[in-house]
Amino acid sequence: MQDAERKREKCYFKAPVFAVAPMIDWTDTFCRRFHRLLSRHALLFTEMVVADAIIHGKRDKLLDFDTSEHPVALQLGGSDPAKLSEAVRIANDWGYDEINLNVGCPSDRVQAGTFGACLMREPETVAACVKAMKQASSVPVTVKCRIGVDDQEPESVLPDFVDRMVDAGADALWIHARKAWLQGLSPKENREIPPLDYPLVYRMKERHPQFFIGINGGITSLEEASRHLEIMDGVMLGRAAYNNATLLTGVDHAIYGEPLAAPDWDGVRDAMMEHAARHIAEGGRLVHLTRHMVGLFQGFAGARRFRQILSADATRPGAGPEIVAAAFAAVDVAAGPVRAA
Structure with a gap:
């Protein structure tokens, strides 16, 4: 227990933070154990787990992880504050370092459950979910979102969304700097076709200098990550870190200031x-x-x-x-x- 608490203290909200994004069908426990061998400090995320599955399903299979994975965040999917609160209460016993709410995934499967990126249209619902999760959680509660969806205007939508997350008591916000198109584009296309708007995300950090905001989307190298961290508190890589895992061996030096050393x-x-x-x-x-x-x-x-x-x-x-x-x-x-x- 003391070791777990020590790891939590080191884990988060002391910028800079480098994270490997949650990726469905990819960032399972085996992936995370492997990534932890390459970086001692990177924040790792689970695949998204639906709140209903935790409440009614096989919890051990869904929530078990190896202690070597710390610091590790559990990402939840859902839009019902009561169900998310119950899922968080259950997950507390597993000792995750953070609970994250998915408000960014554009897949049809996720939309059918009325969660993920479609919740960008319902910021009041997301705020209610965050409040309920905070009341139930023993660790920080965070949100991962997009800058908007479909015909929304990010310049007006995102500032309001961020304000609501801050007011709801979220501990951090990870922003994928692209819109999501819920109809007409596949999840893969939604990671590539909508244009990136890093300056807009930067402006959210300028609006909330004391609130932890991390950036995600289109970042492919530690050099790019370091440039973002001149402004942002955290940087998150997904496919780039997974498909070129050797990149992770440079994280502890480039991002966390550890002495430069050859990988073991x-x-x-x-x-x-x-x-x-x-x-x-x-x-x-x-x-x-x-x-x-x-x-x-x-x-x-x-x-x-x-x-x-x-x-x-x-x-x-x-x-x-x-x-x-x-x-x-x-x-x-x-x-x-x-x-x-």
Whole structure:
């Protein structure tokens, strides 16, 4: 308990914060354990979990995580204050460092549940949800949102939304600097087609200098992240961090000021082999872990073979931890990334 409390104290609201975005079907516990091996300080998020599922479903399966994942935030989906409050009360026992409300996902599946980005049209509902969650939570409650949806005008919608979140008692706001189009664009297109408006998000921080606001959307490097952090309190990367996981090895130095050090690739390999052995012994499959590792070593000599081993050999029946060792052995980690002439 003392260790968990110490980690919470270090966790948040002391800018700067670097976070890996919540991503449905991607940021499961195996992904987060892997990412934690690459950065000690990055804030990690769960996939979105629907409040109803926590109340009525298999809570252990939905909420269990490894203590190595701290600091880790639980993202909830929902629009009913009473249900979200109950879900938060249940989640309190699991010891997450933060509870986050999803007001940004544009998928049809999420819209059908009347939550996610469509709630940008109902800021009073979101405020009521935040208040209820705050009353039930033992940790900070935050919101992840868009700058608007469909034909909304972000210049007027977003300031009102931010004001309402502050008044409701939210501890932080993560803003994806794009509109979401709820009809006509896929979730993937909603991450790429609507134009980014970083200056608008910057202005929200200027309006609320004492309130933690992080920025998300279109950020692909630690250099870009550092530039945003000259203005913002936090920066969040999603696909860029997942698809090029080596980026995370630079976070503790570039963002948190840790001494520059070469990644402990042997340690990463051995830890993932240990995780794999335990998971397989419990009836799981190697690919549950290795599918999150394929993006590692982009630009290294041997990276293609690394991907081949994890994409093919790790999926075969009976595949064991030795596949992880074979994949790492294919990469010239000592040489580092290959530099273009």
